[in-house]
Amino acid sequence: MADRYLRFTGTAPGRFLTRRLGLPRPAALTRWSPERPALDGGLRHLTAGRSGLDLAPVLARTGIGPAGSDRTAAVVLDATGVRDVEGLAEVHAALRPVVRSVSASGRVLVLGAPLDPADHHQAAAQQALEGFTRSLGKEIGRGRTVNLVRLTDASAAESTLRFLLSPKSAYVSGQVIEVGTPQEPEGAPDGDRPLTGRTALVTGAARGIGEAVAETLARDGARVVVLDVPGAGQDARRVADRLGGSALLLDITAADAGARIAEALPDGLDLLVHNAGITRDQRLVNMPAERWIPVLEVNLASVLRTTDALLKAGALRRGGRIVATASIAGLAGNAGQTNYGASKAGIVGLVRSLAPRALAEHGVTVNAVAPGFIETRMTAAVPLFIREAGRRMNSLAQGGLPVDVAETIAWLAHPGSGAVNGQVVRVCGQSLLGA
Ligand code: NAD
DSSP, rough: OOOOHHHHHHHHHHHHHHHHHHHOOOOOOOOOTTTSOOOEEEEEEEEOOOOOOHHHHHHHTTTTOOSSSSSSEEEEEEEOOOOHHHHHHHHHHHHHTTTEEEEEEEEEEEOOOOOTTTTTHHHHHHHHHHHHHHHHHHOOOOOEEEEEOSHHHSEEEEEEEEHTTTTTGGTTTEEEEOOOOSSSOOOOOOOOOOOTTEEEEEEEEEHHHHHHHHHHHTTTTEEEEEEEEEGHHHHHHHHHHHHHHHHHHOOOOOOTTTHHHHHHOOTTEEEEEEEOOOOOOOOOGGOOOOOOOHHIIIIIIIIHHHHHHHTTTTOEEEEEEEEEEEHHHHHHOOOOBBBHHHHHHHHHHHHHHHHHEEEEEEEOEEEEEEOOBOOOOHHTTOOOHHHHHHSBBTTTTBBBBBHHHHHHHHHHHHHTTTTTTSOOOEEEESSSSOO
């Protein structure tokens, strides 16, 4: 699983050779750790167009001081007031002189406004920010990320801005995230452990990404329930014991899985993370139903069934979160994965349709993460050549780690993220697939 190329390019001969041969030069990403909880350097707050956002107090709470003569760790460009092509010239003028100064593993964050259906000039200018963000993400290099957040209320977007301006979002780049207005007032969460008092159920959490999700939610204070198949019972118990949680051994495709979860959690739950997933790759012409059906069952049908059952039973408490796991294969398609691609695209449809209703009727948000190439047992089994291509074909020129997906889910689960609903956030280092 180790990315030897990434390690080699971090050495002096590696740097020399990759530069001379024009090979991909992945930067070692800075990820969150208790010793390094914030980006290293200051923040520059720029504006293009006339903004009505009250952004300064929110940025002050991110923990990154203003950039003086020291390193610039992050640039936030408030472009919410850009309404026409002239306004886009201000975007160019504001960012061009400062991009070079952003340190390695730093952040460029563009803030935009929702597209105005009554003003096609504003809509054109705001949509232009998307192409701008994605293009800058592809050229900026050195482990730096570029994302766009569309918002109307800075405080409703605070948890999102904090996430994107922290080392927790190291592998999230080229994304467009829409933040609405929260339905319900949000209590001030405990700073270091914002999920204290919340119960999280993570499916497929005995290993891989699910294990990292359970671990990260537990770090943030949640009581975790590690769900996996009975065959993975030993690993599931080990993870649960380590995190002070409990294991729930059941096959998520069982018709009564939702009822059994509700029974195991009589006080209800706050966070439901649909992570369990399988692949059975084969080109469609050779794919028997035995390889199609289980993938659709585990990755999609069981997600639909358990979500419906738990919402109907009132098992998800108000303020709750549902996060499902899609994949870039579901967005871009992938040869040999018609079953998997269909199942993961189905997750996107589920999220878009259910999100507004689940929020209105149950006070629960519904979002998805779409991982790209993540270093797990699933991807370690991929043949070497395809694995290398998967690793390098993204703006950060490396695979992500399970913790990158976990941190993204922890942001969506945060009590302050109630205004983030119906989003599909790719955790893919801005993969070229489906970009
Ligand atoms: P993994 O194979 O390492 O782990 C999956 C876990 O799900 C295992 O513990 C397995 O026992 C469990 N599981 C499988 N079927 C189950 C069932 N019927 N009931 C309960 N548990 C079940 O996979 P991973 O790489 O950690 O992937 C996790 C999720 O992320 C999956 O949904 C996968 O499709 C998605 N994903 C992964 C990648 C990647 O690069 N690894 C990329 C995109 C999407």
